[in-house]
Each structure stands twice: as structure tokens, then as C-alpha cells.
Amino acid sequence: MTELLNSLGYNHWILPVLLGLPLAGAVLVLVRGWLLRPAGATDADVMVQTRQAALWVFILEAVLSLGLWWSVNPGTAGWTARVDWAWIPNWGIRFDIGVDGIATMLILLTTLLMPLAVLGGWTSIREKTAAYYALLMVLTTGMLGVFMALDLVLFYTFWELMLVPMYLIIGVWGGQRRLYASMKFFVYTMVGSLLMLVAIIYLGLLLPGGNGQPMFGYDYILHSVHLNSTQQLWLFAAFALAFMVKVPMWPFHTWLPDAHVEAPTAGSVILAAIMLKMGTFGFIRYALPLFPNAAMNDSVRALFLTLAVIGIVYGALVALVQPDFKKLVAYSSVSHLGFVMLGLFALTTQSVQGALMVNLSHGVSTGALFLMIGMVYERRHTRLIADYGGIAAVTPVFATLLTIVCLSSIGVPGTNGFVGEFLVLIGTYRTQPVFAIIAATAVIFAAAYMLWALQRIIYNPLIKPENKGLTDLNRREIALLIPLIAAIVWMGVYPKPVLEKTQAAASRLVRHVESGGNADSGPPMEIR
Amino acid sequence: MLAESLALSAALFAIGVVGVLTRRNAIIVFMCVELMLNAVNLSFVALSTLYGATGQVFVIFVMTVAAAEAAVGLAIIIAIFRHKQTVNLQNINLLRG
Amino acid sequence: MNNAFLPLFYTFHFYLFGLIALASAVLFVTRKSPVAAAMWLVCTMFALAALYVMLDAQFVGVMQVLVYTGAIMVVFLFVVMLLNLGQPGDISDIRGKWGRLVAGFIGIALVAELMALAKSPLDLRLVVPPVVVPPQTGGVIAGIAAPMFKEYLLAFELTSILLLAAIMGAVVLAKKKDAR
């Protein structure tokens, strides 16, 4: 496989193509559905055409991206598929993209989830469809760009690029309180990221390159900029704020339940499964390695570990009392992402790998949960747990699949959720036993809220007459859930390949941070 | 006499400023602006005893500008009078602020 | 200032006209009636013209009388008459207490700041060397004409464009309302 890809020059074109394809798709959809709309075409015609076009674009994207799996060499930690073009030479900004094992996994998660997200909103989006699918595609470019960028300004550009499509998706196609939720989402994210912008510029100016111009290349800043501890603390704070909002860590999480609940199905799926990963990815790629002294500072570390544990427990407890199933899942995300942060700041190879694993499995299982909520919501137009009950009798397939997904979200052994959380707890216990123990108790809460919800939705006796007429999942819905179920089982039973691919990058991160940024373990610096 | 002239000019300028800030009649406000310009002219003339006739040239330019402003300003005042039958700024409050 | 013969006479008149200018300026801003205010402003301008003459700027003094009092203020009075604004209106045209307080404060601050300058030109003479005025051959006006048509030729030409634009603007604005 590797030879085949090499013979195609896969690594040389794949990343720009992955970024460009959705953009081209967006233009196509807009032109077809809006600009050059054939005379006499009704909204319904446009809907059918655009959603098919969008689906094909995303499937093509997913197929193309699969090759990345083989392009990551398990042994080495450097950038693969690197493309480095000049963008704004005067300002030292380059269009520099590349991936390592960590980014590859997240990119694959994104590209594979996007077709499913489109299928999830297949019939529920009926208005302004052209714009909707165009925005989804632009959003995809933004998300992939964040994972690929190796230039800080480019990273920032993609980071903000995601914001507008998501804002509009929530605000235009969202639920009742969509205006409030979208605004909150936007402002929270923006407050964090603008301070990061100041920090990025400051970093770039610290050690200007050859002719007095700033440099924003990631490798360059990682290896050539030496910061004293005060600078590190301030810059770390600016970066960390942006990422903490996105993760979201307690107490910056309040935008998340609103945004998740109000967003349409595809929006919730993308938000939970992919966009939340940007925050943790930001810590892994930027905040930790760039400012190792600040990150290793005892009080900073204690602060983050505490916040992570608070997030884990708080998210689980609040989820326990939610009457709205979507909100319950949203709060469970706060809890799960707490595990990721715990693993990252515990900073052992095991815990970091666990964190990466939780990242991925949370993407899969929460994505599946939101898709399934969307499916019943379309039938019953309610998300309140109390409105359901006993629907296993009328919708056996749905009930079975929901059970599997819930179990994976709880982290039952044999599902993907277990592997990650277990690794995090084991890894954390070695350096931070107290935090590990507190976090472990939260796993029990997780079982409690999920199982209780599950019971109230599908297993209690079927008494509500409205629920008797529920139809089971149709073929499209089953088809779109099967890959997710497969991933849940595969990652739970045989996680080795995934762990292998990320191991080198994870251990490099740990060595780099522990040595205060001096270990010569980073990716090879390119001399240009 | 230079110092005295500059002091007088400063005083006249300040009177003009206070006038602009306290009066509400558009024409009188405008006349206060003219007083400010006159004060500046006095400074220029006084300074011309120090630096030569260039200061006086400036005065000529300022006068030209004042004349042009007067033409336009009074035309504007006439235009607003047509609408409102008054030139009192108190009554001219369609626009807030 | 070749006033060696009559320093006292000169000084007396300088202060006299200065006081007239100041007093009529104060009277000008305090008058209610626009006509009275305009007349006091004219008085200030005349006093200034006299001061210009005493400061060896005879040409500017003449222009002051011709342009300011003779043209600009006449136009002001013309507009006042045209709009029949001779009488003070029903509504007070002086701002309220707060407005006056703020204005007074700004005014005092300005005066204090600007008065502080009055001292400085005395030191200034020592700092920036005064320009030695070459003996004039063409009378008073030649001294002004030289910079105006050499160094400030561009400024002079610009004033013509400025006046052109102003005339056009004034005509456009003062025309009758457009018919609907």
C-alpha cells in the first residue's frame, strides 16, 4: 500500500487536495443551488441535488484521506505529507502544512465523520440547503486546516475560519434558542482566540529571521525561540485560554450545552466529535511544547489537573440531572474531555496516549449519540427523556444500537471508551495518584447517568401513546450508524494499530516537555 | 509688544471657544469661530515682527479661507432656516447627540 | 517697531486698542441679539486692524477692514436681516448650567495655558534667530508679495480653487428646494 501511494506521489498532493476539495464543493453547490439555479427548480429539487453533491464530495474526501493511514510511519515522529508554500513572505507567514500521527488520526476522524454527519441531517434540513451544505464544506476545510497547519498564523486563520460556518449553522438551522446559543458560542471562542493572536504575533516577533522580518513557522518557533519563564507563563496563559474555551474546561464550558442543544444534528455531531478536539489538539501541538516550563510549572500543572478533575466530576453530576437527552450528552462531553486534559497534564507517555485515545473514541461515540438523538428527534420532535420510555418495543434496532453506543460512552471494556480512559487513569496514577483516584470515581457517575437515561428512554414500559407509532430506523440510518459501531468495537477490541500510529508523537511530546524544550527529539527542522 | 499681542490673541481665542461652547444660536456660534480665526491672525501678525512677512501671508490665506467658510456656512444656515424657521441649535434636535 | 520717538504714545495706543478688542469681544459673546453681537464683533475686528497697523502690518490691517469687516461681517448681517433674526428668540440661546460650567472650565484652562505662552517669545528670540528682513524696495506690499508668489505660490493657487469650490457649494445649497 505504501509503495502504491508513493508511486502516486500521494504525500505531495494529499493535504492541499483535502483542503481544496470541500472549498470547490462549496462553490459548486452554491453555484448550482443559488446562482445558476435552473428555472423552475423548486426548493425540494435544490435540496435533493445539493445534498447528493455534498455527500459525494465528502465521500470522495474520506476515500482520499484514507491513504494517510499508511503514510504515517509508526516508528518516527516527524511530519509527513509536508507541503510548504510561500504565502506572505514579507511577514514571515508561510502556507506550511504537514501531519504527524496525532494529527492524522484526527484528520481521519474528521473526514470519516463528515459523510455521516451529512447523512444524519439528510431529511431534516429543508431550508436554504445550498447554503447549509456549502457552509458544512467550508467548515470541513477549516477543521482539517487546524490539524494540518504548521505555521502559527495559518493555524490561527483556520481556527477562526471554522467559527463563522458553525455560527451560521447553529444560528440559522438551529433550535428555539439558536440566536442566543450561536452568539455565546461565537463570543466565547473569539475572546479566547484573540488573545492568542496577540501571543502569536509576540512570539513571531521575538526572534526575527534573516532580514528583520518576523517568523511564524512552527518548527522555527519550537526550536529557535528561547523564552524566559515569565514570557512563557504569559504566552502559555494566552494560548491556554483559547484552548480551554474550546475544550471546554470547567469553568469555560457554559457555551457548550447551549451550542450543542440548539445546533442541528450535523452541527452537534461536528461540534462534539471534531471541534472539541481542537482544544486538546491545541494543547498537544502548541501550548505544551512551545512553553514547556510554564506547562511543567507545579502550580500551573496543579491548576490544570484540578480543573480537569472538576470538569470530569462536574460534567458527570450535571449530566445526571438533565431532563434533555442532548444536554445530557453535552455535559458528558465536558466530563470526557476532562479525561483528555487530565491525561495531557499528567504527562506520561501512557496518559498522553490515553488522552489521544479518549479524544478519538469520544469523537466516535458522541458523534453516534448525537446522530441517534437526531433520528428520534425527527420522529418525535422532542428531546426530553421523560417523553420517551419503552420504545425498545417498537424500535428494536434503534434500541440495540443506542445501547451499544451508550456502553461505549460509559467506557465498558471491549468498547473504545474503555481503552482511552483506562490508559489515562493508569498513566496518571503513576505521577498524580490523587487526581487519578478522584477521576476514577467519576467513571461510576458516567455509568449512572448513561444507564439511567437509557433505561428511561428505551426500557421502561411503553405507556405514552405518541411513542407507539414510532417507526424503527430506516436503511439509510442503519447504514450510517454501522461504520460508527464498527469503529467502536474495533477500537475497543484491537486498539493496537491506533496506539502504534500515535505512540512516537506522544512520547516525543512527553520527552520534549519534560526536558524543558531542550531535548533534541522534535521533528527534524527543515532548513529552508 | 510681541508678548502682549500673543497674550491678547490667546484671550480672544479663549473667548471665541467659550462662545462656541455656550451659545446656541447658529449664527452667533459661527461668529465665535470667526473670532477664533481673528485671534490666530493676530498671533501670525505679531510673529511676523520676529520672522518676517511670511506670517502676514498666512493671514491673507486665513482670510480667504474665512471668506469661503462664511459663504458656505451662511448658505447652510439659510438652508436649515428654510426647514425649521429657526437657527437655534436647541430646536435642531432631530439627530440625537 | 521704529517707535523710539514716541514709545509712550505707541504703548498707550497699543494697550488701548488691545483693551477695546478684548472688551468688545466679551460684549460680543454675551449679547443676546445677533445684530448687536455682530456689531461688537465688527468693533473687535476694527481694533485688531489698528493693532495690525501698529505691528507694522499695514497691508494686513487694510485687508482686515476690507475683507473681514467689509465683506464677511456684512454677509453675516445680511443673513441675519434676511432671516429676520434681529430679535432674540423665545428660547434662550445660551446653554444650560452644566454647558456653561464646562465651557467656562475649558475657557479658563485655555486662557491659563495660553497666557503661559506670553512669556515664552521673550526667551524665544534667543533661541531661533529672527529672520533679518532685507530692506524693502517695493514698499510694504512687496514684503508680502515676495513670499506669497515665490514660496507660497502653490498655497496662493490653492486658495483660488478653494474659493471656486466654496462659491459652487454656496450656490448649490442656497438654491430653492427641489421640487418633488
Place this chain on the structure above:
Amino acid sequence: MTFDLLIPSQLLGALTPDIVLMVGAMLLMLLVAWRPESDDHQRSVGRASLIVLALTIAAVLWFAGGGFAAGPGVIAVDKFRWAADIVFLLAAMGTIALGMDHNTRDGVVHAESHVLVLFATSGMMIMAAARDLMILFLGLEMMSIAVYVLAGMNRRSERSAEAALKYFLLGAFATGFLLYGIALVYGATGATNLSVIGQRIMAYQLHHTAMLLVGVGLLLVGFGFKVAAVPFHMWSPDAYEGAPTPITAFMASAVKAAAFAAFFRVWLDAFSAIDFAWFAPIWWLASITMIVGNVVALAQRNIKRMLAYSSIAHSGYLLVAIEAGTKLGAASFLFYLLAYTLATFGAFAVVATLTRNNEKGLDLVDYEGLWTVRPWLAASMAVCMLALMGFPIFGGIGFFAKWYLLQAALSSENNLIPLAVLLVLTSVVSAGYYLNVVRGMFMKPRAEGAPVIAATGPMTRLVLGITIAAILILGVFPAQLARWTRASVPAPPVAAATAAGQTASR
């Protein structure tokens, strides 16, 4: 080549683009009077004005391309001037194009407005060129007087007349301060030429002369009024609201740009030696302007007033560039000026399309659900809002403008980090009102009694299309523009040291 500005013919040569515009404006004055008022006539004068402006742009580009410089004298011949000229001329072209449609739609037939825009623009070009406070003053007045009239151009509208009156009175008041400042600076240094002032401050150690400092203070107040910095901003919301919308666009873009260009040159050329005196005042001016502009904009319900306060806030951002005071500051200043001009212009172009007779269609409520009826206008407005907010990609060039500004602020020797952070935080506040428009347009339904929107005029479409395309394209490929602005910093006169001392003072 190098122009010797003391020779009239060479001075004329150095002013070629300005003369093209002035002569064109005068010829068009004749053309206006040639035929009775009618809509056709108005449009043909407009087209002729566009041609004159295009010729001027050609001349400016030709000069900018050649390696021209100038000796000491009253005007500068440098890239800064040409870059600023391009901004003014583009804004003027947009204004006239918008004005043609606006006049047609509201039935205002006079063609004079186009010519007055030309006169105002030539005043701006003089301001950008001026290296002498007196020339600067005359350029400023040429611009101001024409714009006073333009603000009151709609003779049927009471608001228009009021806007003209307020703008005029405050403008004349500001002129008084500016002029007194010039007089005092002249008194302290014996010169009005910017580079000579700078040299004399150094040569005679005038740093702490009271007269100079007070003069600089008064100049600062005067410029503060002209660029609408808080607390000298109170005229601008009223003037912006009342003026005919194309003129508002002109005021918010070109007029402000011109005032800033002159401000920048004066401060950099003449007063860089006494930065200790103005550093703190401008620091405060910038921060108060950013805070007040952005916070008050949040409370506005009228779109023109909102944009007016937003433009006040942007004055605050531009003051940061002046505060940086470096070559990088100049480059970022020009870059920002262009970005801001494009975005503001685009926004006002949309507003002009939706306005009826300067009165209807100005509330934010009237923009709700715009997407459902006029998707292109809504999308254009959204781009402009995001650009003003400084958002990457969707806001196009707006992001890089802010980015460059921050870069200049952070790399300045003076400690501007707090100012940069404040800039960023106030930008977050600005999201509140910019996004409010976007939210209204895209996420709310069209109200029942919302005004019916007339067809967008052909010229407006063209202007909007070009503006939005420029914002977006430059937002992805800003490299060339960055290079140009970097090269376009104010340059000192050639061989200034030898001759300037004697010539410029008299």
C-alpha cells in the same frame, strides 16, 4: 528624477496628478452648468467624473511607478503620498458611482455633487502631499468646505441640512484649533515646513519650549476633531446619520483617511523628536476612542449611527499605528487605511441601497431577514461586517489589517503591549454589534411591514462587487499589498540638510 520644488515648473510637475484632477473638476463645473438639471445629465456628469478620477489614478500610478523624489519644499513626492492618493481616489470613484444611483432613485437631480466630490478629493490629495502646515491647512479646507456642502446636498431633507450644520460648525471650530496650533508651532520654530520644524527642534533644542508644546497640543485637538477621536467625536454620528448615504460613505472612508494621512505625516516628520510630549496623550486618546467607540456602538439602533461609532472605534485603532510611529507603523497604517476604507465603503454601499429618501430603511430592524429577500446584499454586508471586525478569510483583508497593526504595535520600541491587548479586547466588544447585523440578516425572519427594497442600481452593483471581491481576494493574497505598503513610508526630502534651513523659513 528629483523635483526641485523651488522652481515653479518643477513644482507643477510634481503636482501633475493633482492638477489633472483640479482641471478636470473645473471643466466639469462648466459641463454641469451646460444643460438644465435632469437625471440623464446628472448621470453623464457622474460618468465624466469617473473618467477624470480614472485619469488621475493613472497619473498617480505612473508617478508611483517611477522613481520620483523631491528636494526640500512645500510638498512631498514619496510613495506614502501616492498610496494615500490611491485610497482617496478609489473612495471618490465609489462615492460618485453610488451617488449616481442614489440621485436617480431619490429623484435628486443636481449634478454638482459629483464635482464637489472631485474638489474634495483634490483637497485630500493636497493634504497627503503637504509638507508644509500652511499647504496642509489649505488642502484641509478645500476638502472640508466641499464636504460640508455635500453633507447638506439633499435639499429636501431636514436631516441632511442639520447634518451639514453640525458638521460645519464643529469642523470650523476644529479648524480654529488646528490653525492656532500652526501659529504657535510657527511661533516656536519660525517655520511651517514639516522637515524644517523637525530639524529646528533638534538644532535649537526646543524640546521643552512651552509654545511648541502647546502648539502641538492644539494641533492634536484639531486633528482629533477631524479624525473623530473621542472626546472630539460628537459631531460624527450626527453628521454621518444625516448626510446622504453615499456622502456618508465618502466621509467615513476618504475624508477620514485624508485627515489621518496628514496627521501621520505631520507627527512623523515634524514632531518625532518630542514624542515624550505626545506619547501619553495619544495613548489615552487611542484607548478612550477604542473603548467609547465600541461600547457606544453597541447601543445603536440606527445602522448609520452604528457605523459612525464603529468608524470612531477604528480611529482609535489607527491612532495605535501613529503611536507606534515607526516605519512599520506607517506601513501598517496604510494597509489598515485601505482595508478600513474598503470595508466601510462596502457597508455604506449596502446601506445606500436600502435607504429611501435618507429616512426609511435605516433601522437595524429593517435588516432582519435581508438574506431571504436580497441574499447578495446580505452576504456583502456580512463580509464588510466581518472585515471591520478583523476576521480572517470571511472578513478578508480586515484580519490582516488588524494583524499588521498589532505587529507594528508589538514590535515598537515603546511599550505598546497594553494598547495592543486593549485593541484586541475592544475588537471582541465590536463583535457584539457587527455580529448583531449578521445575526439579524441571516437568522431572523423578515418583518411583516419591512420596507420593500428597490432594485440595486447598476453602478452600485459594480461598486459593491469590486469592493467585496477586493476585500476577499486581498484577504487571501495580501502579500503584494504588504510589499507595496512596506515600500510606501513617508520619505524625507532629498538633500534636506543643506538647503532647507534657509529656504523654508521665510
